[in-house]
Amino acid sequence: MSSTSSLRRLPSSDARLGDVLAELSARFAAGASAHDAAASFPHDNFAQLHAHGLTAQVVPREHGGGGAGLAQARRIVAAAAGGDPATALVLTMTYLQHRAIARADSHWSSTVRDQVFASAVQDGALINALRVEPELGSPARGGLPGTIATRVADGWRISGRKLYSTGIPALRWLAVWARTDEPEPRVGVFLVPGPAAGIAGVRIVENWNHLGLRASGSHETVLDNVWIPPDHAVDIRSPSAWAPAGASQADIDANADQQAWMVVLLGSLYDAVARSADSWVRTFVRARAPGSLGAPLATLPRVQEAIGEIAALLRTNQVLLADAAARTDAGEPPTPADSGLLKFTVTGNAIRAVELALQLSGNHGLSRNNPLERHYRDVLCSRIHTPQNDAILVAAGRAQLGL
Numbered sequence: 001m002s003s004t005s006s007l008r009r010l011p012s013s014d015a016r017l018g019d020v021l022a023e024l025s026a027r028f029a030a031g032a033s034a035h036d037a038a039a040s041f042p043h044d045n046f047a048q049l050h051a052h053g054l055t056a057q058v059v060p061r062e063h064g065g066g067g068a069g070l071a072q073a074r075r076i077v078a079a080a081a082g083g084d085p086a087t088a089l090v091l092t093m094t095y096l097q098h099r100a101i102a103r104a105d106s107h108w109s110s111t112v113r114d115q116v117f118a119s120a121v122q123d124g125a126l127i128n129a130l131r132v133e134p135e136l137g138s139p140a141r142g143g144l145p146g147t148i149a150t151r152v153a154d155g156w157r158i159s160g161r162k163l164y165s166t167g168i169p170a171l172r173w174l175a176v177w178a179r180t181d182e183p184e185p186r187v188g189v190f191l192v193p194g195p196a197a198g199i200a201g202v203r204i205v206e207n208w209n210h211l212g213l214r215a216s217g218s219h220e221t222v223l224d225n226v227w228i229p230p231d232h233a234v235d236i237r238s239p240s241a242w243a244p245a246g247a248s249q250a251d252i253d254a255n256a257d258q259q260a261w262m263v264v265l266l267g268s269l270y271d272a273v274a275r276s277a278d279s280w281v282r283t284f285v286r287a288r289a290p291g292s293l294g295a296p297l298a299t300l301p302r303v304q305e306a307i308g309e310i311a312a313l314l315r316t317n318q319v320l321l322a323d324a325a326a327r328t329d330a331g332e333p334p335t336p337a338d339s340g341l342l343k344f345t346v347t348g349n350a351i352r353a354v355e356l357a358l359q360l361s362g363n364h365g366l367s368r369n370n371p372l373e374r375h376y377r378d379v380l381c382s383r384i385h386t387p388q389n390d391a392i393l394v395a396a397g398r399a400q401l402g403l
Contacts, residue, residue: 017075020052020054021075021076021079021080022079024045024049024052024054024079024080024083025079025080025082025083026083027045027048027083028042028080028082028084028087029082029083029084029276030083031044031045031084032083032084032085032086032215032374033371033374035084035086035214035215036086036214036215036374037214037368039208039209039210039214039215040215041169041170041215041216041217042084042086042087042215043169043170045080045084045087046087046090046091046126046170047124049087049091049124050123050124053066054066054076054091055091055120055124055125055126056098056117056120056121056124057073057076057095058073058094058095058098058099058102059098059102059117059120059121060102060117063114063117063118064117064118064121064122065098065117065120065121069325069328069329070260070261070264070265070325070328070329071322071325071326071329073095073099073261073265074264074265074268074321074325076091077091077095077268077269077272078268078269078271078272079272081268081269081270081272081273082272082275082276084215085213085269085270085272085273085378086213086214086215086216086217086378087215088269088272089167089213089216089269090128090166090167090170090216090217092265092266092269093126093127093128093129093166093167094120094126094127094128094167095261095265096129096258096261096262096265097116097127097128097129097175098116098117098120098127099257099258099261100254100258101113101116101117102117103254103257105250105251105254107234107235108234108235109231109234111231112191112231112232112234116173116191119172119173123172125172125173125196126167126171126172126173126194126196127172127173127174127175127194128165128166128167128168128171128174128175129174129175129176129177129189130162130174130175130176130177130221131145131162131177132162132163132164133145133146133147133160133161133162133163134146134163139177144185144187144239145160145178145179145187146160146161147159147160147161147162147176147177147178147179147223148160148178148179148180148181149178149179149180149181149233149236150180150181151180151181151182152227154227154229154230155229155230155232156190156227156228156229156230156232156233157225157226157227157228158176158178158190158192158223158225158226158228159223159224159225159226160176160178160222160223161220161221161222161223162176162220162221162223163220164218164220165204165217165218165219165220165221166216166217166218167216167217167218168194168195168204168217168219168221169195169204169217169219170195170196170217171194171195171196172194172196172197173191173192173193173194173197174191174192174193174194174202174221175189175190175191175234176189176190176191176192176223177189178190180236184238185239186236186237186238186239187236187237187238187239187242188233188234188235188236188237188242189235189236190228190232190233190234190236191228191232191234192223192226192228192232193226193228199226200226201223201224201225201226201227202221202222202223202224202226203221203222203224204219204220204221204222205219205220205221205222206219207219207220208220210381211377211380211381212374212377212379212380212381213381255336256333256334256335256336256339257328257333259333259334259336259339259340260324260327260328260333260334260339262339262385263324263339263340263342263343263346264321264324264325264328264342266343266347266382266385267317267320267321267342267343267346267347268321270346270347270350270351270378270379270382271314271317271318271321271346271349271350273350273354273375273378273379274310274313274314274317274349274350274351274353274354274375274379275314276371276375277353277354277357277372277375277376277379278307278310278311278314278353278357280357280370280371280372280375281307281310281357281361281365281372282307284297284360284361284364284365285297285298285303285307285360285361286298288364303360306356306359306360307360309356310353310356310357313349313350313352313353314349314353316345316349317345317346317349317350320342320345320346321342321346324339324342337395337396337399340387340391340392340395340396341392341396343385343392344392344393347379347382347383350379350382351379351380351382351383354372354375354376354379355376357372357375358372358376
């Protein structure tokens, strides 16, 4: 399939994109409850995203993709999350990787970059970073990975275990965080073909049994002496070069841009979950008319006040996310510290909005016969994404104190 034929699948206008997103959101929502209950991966959702040219939206146009900026990517992620947030999470991770690879100062070779982009455009190939480990935890907290890359005559051999490999049942590419076995280890990213490529040595341990985002397929992944070509060691450096003190100005700028993309896309995802909860509870209070009241719950001032508070929380999110996306697309992303505060505020607002919806609906909202309890379980997952609240607030407090 050529890049030209792929481009024809992309929505040709803003109105057409809106129609496509509304259609897909409704379709994803129809299957979300069943996928959540069974913790089954929604493969068909990704087939639909690819059929409409949406998987490769962040791939640059010169590579056959949509060339989407952050505002456009946010719109797509929010629509997907309004139907099935697990699908939106996997899509978000692919968008983040495509954004990082596409940067002019990316350390990825043009050959490997072209291969990843071509697979996304032609086949809807998904990619995600595999970083968290049983012993290390998240590398954001420091420490060397236990995953080892061994240099061999014709390339590298990768061995290790990774946790929380979001999307692993469908990933074509794994951006694996590992260290070399050299006397002075280097650390960085090694591109490994994923299970969707049918390569030997990559095994999925299906142990994802989570409170929320149960359909995201975030299982453990075992890499057993997996061979990759020499140029798939796409970005390896000394540990000190990864530390903030060793970063170049280009790396600092790239980090600010990447942080903004991550926070805005994840914030949009969880904001969309809260909006789904808001939509459900507004329908509920308009329809629910207890005999003791003789009128719908929506007529009560305390209910109207709570619905108004939800509206205020979601309006705040909309303004903050839209502003950050616009600034980033204009080449002036928020600082990483400000992006952290944005995440703290937006995800906190989303959680609060769903909690208010639960207070209004009582047992009805907690019933598995209704979607609100699933929205609550999903929105709570916002707290675990890097940067986490403690790191955000400590950094903000130190900055305010001049420390």
